[in-house]
Amino acid sequence: MKDRTDIESLLNDYLDGTLAPEARRAVEAQMASDAEVRAAFEALREARDRVAALPKEIAPPADLWPGIAARLGAARAEAPPQALSHTARPRSRRRIALAAAAVVVAAVGLGALWFGPRLLGPSWQVARLEGVPRIGGGALDHRAGLLRQGQWLETDGGSRARLHVGAIGDVEVAPNSRLQLLNASPTDQRLALRHGSIHARIWAPPRLFVVETPSARAVDLGCEYTLDVDSTGVGLLHVTSGYVSLESRARTVVVPAGTMAATRPGAGPGTPFDDGASDAFRAALDVLDFGGGDREKALATLLASARDRDGVTLWNLRARLGPGDWTRVYDRLAALVPAPPGVTRAGVLAGDSTMHQAWEWHLGLDASSWWPF
Amino acid sequence: MRMPGNGERSMLPVEIDLEHRQTTADACLDLVHRAQRGDAAAFEQLYRRHVGRVYAICLRMLADKVLATTLTQDAFVRAWQSIGGFRGESAFSSWLYRVTVNSVLGYLRTERRRKARIRPEGDLGRFDRPAPQAPSGAALDLEQAIASLPSQARCILVLHEIEGYQHNEIAEMMGIAPGTSKAHLHRARKLLKERLSR
Numbered sequence: 001m002k003d004r005t006d007i008e009s010l011l012n013d014y015l016d017g018t019l020a021p022e023a024r025r026a027v028e029a030q031m032a033s034d035a036e037v038r039a040a041f042e043a044l045r046e047a048r049d050r051v052a053a054l055p056k057e058i059a060p061p062a063d064l065w066p067g068i069a070a071r072l073g074a075a076r077a078e079a080p081p082q083a084l085s086h087t088a089r090p091r092s093r094r095r096i097a098l099a100a101a102a103v104v105v106a107a108v109g110l111g112a113l114w115f116g117p118r119l120l121g122p123s124w125q126v127a128r129l130e131g132v133p134r135i136g137g138g139a140l141d142h143r144a145g146l147l148r149q150g151q152w153l154e155t156d157g158g159s160r161a162r163l164h165v166g167a168i169g170d171v172e173v174a175p176n177s178r179l180q181l182l183n184a185s186p187t188d189q190r191l192a193l194r195h196g197s198i199h200a201r202i203w204a205p206p207r208l209f210v211v212e213t214p215s216a217r218a219v220d221l222g223c224e225y226t227l228d229v230d231s232t233g234v235g236l237l238h239v240t241s242g243y244v245s246l247e248s249r250a251r252t253v254v255v256p257a258g259t260m261a262a263t264r265p266g267a268g269p270g271t272p273f274d275d276g277a278s279d280a281f282r283a284a285l286d287v288l289d290f291g292g293g294d295r296e297k298a299l300a301t302l303l304a305s306a307r308d309r310d311g312v313t314l315w316n317l318r319a320r321l322g323p324g325d326w327t328r329v330y331d332r333l334a335a336l337v338p339a340p341p342g343v344t345r346a347g348v349l350a351g352d353s354t355m356h357q358a359w360e361w362h363l364g365l366d367a368s369s370w371w372p373f
Numbered sequence: 374m375r376m377p378g379n380g381e382r383s384m385l386p387v388e389i390d391l392e393h394r395q396t397t398a399d400a401c402l403d404l405v406h407r408a409q410r411g412d413a414a415a416f417e418q419l420y421r422r423h424v425g426r427v428y429a430i431c432l433r434m435l436a437d438k439v440l441a442t443t444l445t446q447d448a449f450v451r452a453w454q455s456i457g458g459f460r461g462e463s464a465f466s467s468w469l470y471r472v473t474v475n476s477v478l479g480y481l482r483t484e485r486r487r488k489a490r491i492r493p494e495g496d497l498g499r500f501d502r503p504a505p506q507a508p509s510g511a512a513l514d515l516e517q518a519i520a521s522l523p524s525q526a527r528c529i530l531v532l533h534e535i536e537g538y539q540h541n542e543i544a545e546m547m548g549i550a551p552g553t554s555k556a557h558l559h560r561a562r563k564l565l566k567e568r569l570s571r
Contacts, residue, residue: 012559047566050515051534057425058432064446065420071450072413201439203446224439241439364484 011041015048067203070168122149122184124163131159133173152180155196165189165209169202182212197228207245216263219245223257235263238275251319256364259312264290271316274309281305285313288320299325303332311337311363323349337363405465408456416456420449423466427473433531434477436520444480448473471546474532478546481524518568526561533558 007030013019014027031038123146126135133140136151140161147153147163155161155177163171166189173179177196183189192212202209202220209220214233218225223242229235237246238260246253246261248268255261259272270289273282280301287298299321306314314333318326327349334345340362347355401422407415427448432441452472459468519527528547532538533554540558544551 008563009559012555012562043566043570044562047562047569048534050569051519051530051565054515054535056429056535058429059425060428060442060445061438062442064424064428064442064449065417068420068446068449068453069413069417071446072416072453203443241443 007037008040011037011044014041015044067168070166071203123147124165124181124184126153127162127164129160129162129172131156131175133159133161147181149181149184152178154178163191165200165202168208169200171201172199174198193227193229195229195231195233197226199226200224213263215265215267216246216248216269219247221245221254225255233265237261237263237269253316254365256312262286262289271313271320273313274307277307277310277313278305281310281313288317299328303328306332306336308336312365315359315363315365401465402461405456405459405461408453409459416453419465419469423469424449426466426470430470430473430531430536431477433516433519433535434474434481434528436524436527440480444477445473447480448476451476470536474536474538474546478528481528515569518565521568522561522564526557526564529554529557530561530565 010019010023010027014024019027031041126133126140126145126147128140128143128145134152134154134156135145135147153161153163153173155173155175157175160175161173163173165171166184168189171191174197177198178194179196179198180192180194181190182192187208188210189208190210190212194214198211200209200211200220201224206221207219211218211227213227213229213235215229215235218227218237221243223239223244225237225239225241225244227235227237237244237255239255239257241257243257244255246255246263246269248263250268253261253269253272255269255272258275260275261272262270264270267290271285273285277285284298284302284305287293287295288302302313311333314329314336317329321329330345330348339345339348340358343355343358348359401419404415404419404422408419424445428441428445431444431448432438435441435444448469452469455472459465519530522530525547529543532543532546533540538546540551540554543549543554547554
């Protein structure tokens with residue numbers, strides 16, 4: 001008959017019933033005479049049938065409606081934009097007015113229902129996960145409590161807590177952490193992490209959830225991340241989904257999923273780096289971001305130890321380097337990650353904004369694509 | 374209870390089933406019409422009816438629980454925004470699942486630009502919380518095997534074998550040739566066969 005690849009392809013087509021009659025008869029003849037081909041077909045059919053028989057539904061790990069409802073309100077007014085034009089035939093002005101009033105009532109009702117208790121309240125619910133966290137100096141010895149605007153939450157070495165950030169997400173507070181709720185308004189949910197560690201999962205429009213630290217501000221762009229701050233104010237952000245904008249007066253960097261970034265008091269955020277970057281690469285980057293070593297040697301080490309997944313760092317370093325060093329870094333980047341179509345070395349080095357945008361898309365640094373609404 | 378007499382037409386199981394389906398479809402259509410008029414409570418009922426299927430599509434295509442949760446929410450927000458344009462030419466569920474698939478594919482296109490930054494595939498822990506009607510151990514193994522497939526092959530397998538899309542539909546949604554869709558499906562089946570026989 002044919003070679004093995006052709007036979008497999010024919011068996012798949014036979015399985016899907018897409019073969020012409022003559023080819024179908026040939027496959028059937030082959031299966032009748034060749035036990036190996038027949039067995040291969042049976043294995044394919046079994047795999048297909050088992051997949052097709054899987055349950056069509058899987059329950060999500062939690063009720064997602066509160067997050068969806070919050071986003072419906074945040075995306076726009078509650079009524080779908082096409083609703084009136086599509087469904088309400090304008091027989092009279094009175095009918096339109098009534099329909100509009102109904103929509104407004106529904107919008108206000110929904111807003112009150114969802115945003116009132118969940119988002120507008122100047123407090124967050126706190127669930128005690130372990131030990132006895134303290135809120136406003138008092139012990140949280142029940143299962144749950146409230147963290148009011150301005151209050152501090154503290155965990156010791158044996159306690160943990162979970163904050164419910166209105167309807168937009170939750171924040172798990174690790175042991176030995178101290179944080180304050182700064183704001184809990186519909187347009188700004190903000191806390192200050194003095195020291196310790198938090199893990200945030202947020203499903204809200206960009207820039208609604210903010211964490212202030214002594215060295216930078218972490219602005220959520222729709223994501224999941226862990227943020228550690230030590231007693232000296234040095235921070236480390238690790239983004240596992242979406243993007244976070246890490247901001248200070250000196251610098252703003254966008255940290256995408258799969259990368260980390262350090263922050264230092266007085267210096268602000270450092271350059272994002274891949275969470276699998278080597279120790280040598282990270283140490284060299286630390287020198288370039290925050291000083292404390294031989295800069296030239298650090299750059300040489302960084303370039304020598306860079307992998308393709310370190311492209312995000314190399315690209316972001318352009319803000320830290322003079323033209324000569326940037327040229328070296330760019331050449332290394334282009335050697336590791338093929339440049340996007342239409343981008344030239346000369347154009348990038350000359351600062352062509354279109355080419356810079358193309359690189360940012362190429363490297364997945366375009367945070368605007370993450371949140372389409 | 375009054376039993377049907379000889380002269381009365383009895384309800385055969387298939388008729389009862391059809392009647393039930395019609396009633397369910399009518400109720401769904403009523404919810405859709407209310408949602409089109411801006412009734413968020415009706416939309417919430419639609420969410421509760423369909424979230425299991427929408428989440429299953431997201432989870433199987435993405436093989437990542439956190440992302441599946443986010444994309445499920447995205448799909449419903451997107452559906453709410455465009456429900457006014459739903460004309461009832463297909464079942465609402467078909468329309469919603471297409472919105473879901475398009476949301477996931479849009480996300481994957483963005484992620485593909487981010488190249489190798491996608492988290493490792495095949496993390497078995499992603500299926501550590503089974504549905505209330507928990508699949509059997511064998512089904513769980515199968516879910517894990519599907520999750521371990523390469524991204525594009527996995528998506529096409531899920532769309533074709535579980536969701537019932539044809540290659541020309543998949544090709545249109547993914548911006549590839551139908552032959553490419555077919556090739557990915559064959560590859561997915563081959564890999565799945567190998568992984569299940571280990």
